[in-house]
Amino acid sequence: MEIASKYNPAEVESKWYEYWIKNNLFHSEPDEREPYTIVIPPPNVTGVLHMGHMLNNTIQDVLVRRARMQGKNACWVPGTDHASIATEAKVVNKLAVEGIKKSDLTREEFLEHAWDWTREHGGIILQQLKKLGASCDWDRTAFTMDDIRSESVLKVFCDLYDKGLIYRGVRMVNWDPKALTALSDEEVIHKEVNGKLYYLRYMIEGDDEGRYAVVATTRPETIMGDTAMCIHPDDPKNAFLKGKKVIVPLVNRAIPVIEDEYVDIEFGTGCLKVTPAHDVNDYMLGEKYNLPSIDIFNPDGTLNENGGRYAGMDRFDVRKQIEKDLGEAGLIEKTEPYTNKVGFSERTDEAIEPKLSMQWFLKMEDLAKPAAEAVENDTIRFFPEKYKNTYRHWMENIKDWCISRQLWWGHQIPAYFLPKGGYVVAMSKEEAFAKAKQQVDYEITIDDLKQDEDVLDTWFSSWLWPISVFNGINEPDNKEINYYYPTNDLVTAPEIIFFWVARMIMAGYEYRKEPCFRNVYFTGIVRDKLGRKMSKSLGNSPDPIELMEKYGADGVRMGMLLTSPAGNDLPFDESMCEQGRNFNNKIWNAFRLVKGWEVDNNTSQPESSKIAVEWFQSKLSETITELEDLFSKYRLSEALMLLYKLFWDEFSSWYLEIVKPAYQQPIDSVTYEATLSFFDDLLRLLHPFMPFITEELWQALYNREEGESLMISFQPDAGDINKDLLSDFEDVKHIISGIRTIRLDKNIPNKEELELDIAGIHTDSFNSIISKMCNLTSIKQVSEKQAGSAGFLVGTTEYSVPLSESIDTEAELQKLEAELSYTEGFLKSVEKKLSNEKFVQNAKPEVVENERKKQADAESKITLIKENIASIYKK
């Protein structure tokens, strides 16, 4: 049988993915087994796969595949998110290209376009996940705006409204002048901006001496909205302003000077201009002192009629113009460079405008309580744990959630306004009508009801995801939700801990009285070599699909996992995928070797093979035990590395080399069967990490029936671990390495046979292995090392190889001297410790005992080295 010397992933991957699908192996139905559930963090429906998705979904797939192979009923629910703002922006852009303005369309027409767009681009990302090998239950694919999820969202809205947790009111909100919508606090990113601090003169009204106050502000364009000036009551330098009125420059409006301790005397001049409509703090002052509020902005960030001569201009242009105008009017004292933090929209990167507007809010305090506790007491565990702090801090300072958005793409708020004021909240217009009739004392028709134009924040649907994917909101007692919920693990990015994770936990307790998941694995950020976050705009992100074509999905999966402990950023480098690909190739070639052997039932098993089988059995068991521990701590990269070394070093470099028959010789059947069985176990262990190549080889290892698959077989169990055998074998490796080093040093080809002399304690049972691996003709005990031989120490036993050629005594001496001085130094430090009475008294007995042993070992080693040196001199 001819098998290519290089593994070619492309055809293998699609073949097995189709096979898994065809045999319905990803699908899960409730049964008597223990469930294992993961819900996917739904990617944006019109998004494409990026490196962050690759990392995230690889981890989920590893967890799901492993759980499935542990006999659990594993269910990974896929789906997508309608991503209100992001998608709407994309559709608006697309229409703009076609010369259509959103404002020219009706809501229905716009939504038509949005659905078209969704149908066209939606689900691409899910197809890409299939390339990665994701074992999602595709029959369960959900969308945050499909019927079940939409109904769930409305239901929850109505329910929370009925409970009095949702309210409507005019509040200062974060306004995005580009997307033309309000945002929640979490959607605002504060960035440092280099600007100026403007010192403006406000003349005192009716002051004969022409005195004035100086106000320091970063936003001179908002002066038209000023309705007061504020000073600190105890500020001596501004005391002369008390009770006066000052004139707002340019608009010549008189405003009162108020006093409040909120003002920082030290900052600027100690005078604060108060613009209640455009600053959160000024708004609070306005409330406190009952100040009028003058809104000077249009929704798009241009000035409205209150902006006087600046009406119609953009806010940033006004800032420049006003600086000029005020300067000319002699009303600018000075300007100085100033750095401050400005909020920007997460989605549009537009500077946020604090704006008073009517919005819907959700009260968070009561919802937060059980959610905070659950993480605090580890009912829900975070990996890494440090995010508990972040979470706690947010939960303790939680504010009400602004859930309305002035967009069309999303779940329209189920509130219906009544003709003479007021509104009713209901699941449908019909229901609303019924309610309305009861509520009002005048005649109305259903057409008199007008539904609120706004939609809900995207996260208002995502926070129900673990419940809504099993229809647990609409039918709270259905079989599926009762079986699959609570889910087990959530894999997501720390950036959305507040947006999503925290809120899901809240919804979980509110609607199921149970945690929505048990463990949260936070992935890091995928960065490029320069440490920059990979992003579309920087263009520094490789295309995941191209990567998979180049290195194979298994190779890329491995590359992503090799160096990414939970919570750590991943400095991505293609060389890691290369390492992954190389490992695939190693497995492939090991398989070629084993499958290429000719088996002879009449050959008896050599001693060396018999021991190797026993040893590897123990090694395997040991690794399985360690693996379980690592998985329990979600240390996936370490788990993978452990398997990497098991396969490459222990299995390929040691085990296979030992049992490998001589060239063109057959192998005995006992060893052969054992080797196949080991291979089978190794493939099972590796499968969650690299599903494709393992399935390919597992199918080829034995004759499998149609429908059989590695992915639904079981993880191997750990057997007995013979610790003595394992540790003896480590010595054997050292002996073999020692001999190899001698060959290298002395330039002795492998073909040339050697002898091995041993002075000291040695277990003979491994001689067959040493002999085979080193091409030895004899291994014998000697009282001391022969002259003219090269040696090394393993423990306190001296191994030496007699050499026919004369050896370089000078070099030999140097080596021995170096070892002697090292060992003597070592002995000295041990002796120092032991002669310290306090150490002997205070340290644990076993520690002291250990030091004594070290002392004895070092002493005998020194004696041995000295003898060797002496023997060289004798000669």
Next chain:
RNA sequence: GAAUCGUUAGCUCAGCUGGUUCAGAGCGCUGCCUUGACAGGGCAGAGGUCACUGGUUCGAAUCCAGUACGGUUCACCA
């Protein structure tokens, strides 16, 4: 500004309740190796005052305090 996490080999990271798993792993690097699974490979090597300064202790990479430098999150100083 506050909170929090971190600093160990060229790179990415392990190192649990102080003492032989204490100075480790993978990659990279250096040398040698052409027939026999694999050069996408084999074998053997070199590489670190564990950021710094004090302290606790018989004993510190490990515990404590401070400093420096990074990261993350939060914050209304105009």
